[in-house]
Amino acid sequence: MKLGEPSLDQIRIFLSVAEEGSFGGAARRMGRAVSAISYGIAQLEAQLAVTLFEREGSRRPVLTEAGKGLLAEARGVADRVDALLAKTQSLHAGLESSVRLVIDVMVPGEVTAGVLREFRRIFPTSALTLNIEGLGAVAACLLDEDADLAIGGPVIGEHPALERQAVGEVELVPVAAPDHPLAVLSREGRAGPDESRDHLQLVLADRSKLTEGREFSVLSPLTWRLGDLGAKHTLLLEGLGWGNMPRAMVAGDLERGRLVELDLPERPGAHYRLSALWRRNARLGPATSWLIDAFRDRLAES
Structure with missing residues (x-):
């Protein structure tokens, strides 16, 4: 039939x-x-x-x-x-059919999740590709045209090919396991100048050629370079070194005593400023522009 x-x-x-x-x-x-x-x-x-x-x-x-x-x-x-x-x-109507987004690993996960949940509701027809990178690799994704928009840190200064708009900041704090020598010295108020130089520092590696050879808040000559912030977090919990972490990521560990915030004279913690970045020759569509505002709003609330 x-x-x-x-x-x-x-x-x-x-x-x-x-x-x-x-x-x-x-x-x-x-x-x-x-x-x-x-x-x-x-x-x-x-x-x-x-x-x-x-x-x-x-x-x-x-x-x-x-x-x-x-x-x-x-x-x-x-x-x-x-x-x-x-x-x-x-x-x-000019709405992007897809948006390629790269986000700095320092951006709190709950901030990203909240923004993307709303993005899906407001722009159901726009496909989204998400990539998580660190340090200079965030801007490199834009310059290599692998992303349309980036939410990245301050490691890339003014670049002639990129536009920048501030969206917020993340607090970084130096931490270590409670039995780490620096944690013990911090609790006793005996962490002297340059004490951090005698202990292994866990550092986020930069996979980008843009900032190759530059150091970011590195105090110790003894370092392990890690390409993943989650791996750094795990090694810190295991007491294998000390290092800076986003406060939001370790807040629960600090509260439960699994990590200790270090009181070091060098004050290696910092406010990691975040910006929206895009190529200067690109025209931002409504979905991309919405993402910039949404990240700014969420970061202000976090």
């Missing part, structure tokens, strides 16, 4: 009758005559060679088993077409 190809209009009529529970209700919803609704259902049944509604002996159409089985498929077809039309309308 060769089946016909139902039209989108016939599928929408089918859904309207099923959802309204009557031909009259479907006619009112779609602004059609009842006869047009009835004809559309008859045509769809002829195309598919099945009976979709039981009509005899009842004033209201009731879905047959075949109708029930096809209802979800019909709804899926209509939803996909609606999504296609919404995305097309967005493109005509």
Whole structure:
């Protein structure tokens, strides 16, 4: 048996009758005559060679088993077409079809999650690609055209190819495990000048050529370079060294005593300033512009 190809209009009529529970209700919803609704259902049944509604002996159409089985498929077809039309309308309105975002590893995870949750709600038709990088690698993603927008730290100064807009800051604090020698000295108030130089410092490695050879808050000549902030966090908890961490990331550890904030004369902690970065020759669309404002708002609240 060769089946016909139902039209989108016939599928929408089918859904309207099923959802309204009557031909009259479907006619009112779609602004059609009842006869047009009835004809559309008859045509769809002829195309598919099945009976979709039981009509005899009842004033209201009731879905047959075949109708029930096809209802979800019909709804899926209509939803996909609606999504296609919404995305097309967005493109005509200047909304980005996709946004490639790179975020500094220092940005608190709950800030990022909160922003992206709202992004998904407000811009459902814009696909998003997220990358997490550290230090100079954030700006490098932009310069290599692997990202459209970055939320990055202060390690890249004024760059002729990049625009910058301040969005907030993250507090960094020097920490160590409670039994680490620097933690013991800090508790006793005996951490003298240059004491930190005698102990292994865990440092976030910069994978970017942009800032190759530069040091950021490195005090000790004894260092381990780690490419991942999560790995640094784990080694700090294990007492393998000391290092700076975003306060938000270690707040729970400090509260439970798993880590200790170090009181060092050098005051290696800092306010890590964050900026939105984008290429100077790029035009920001509405979704990208919204992300900048959203990160600024969330960081102010955190």
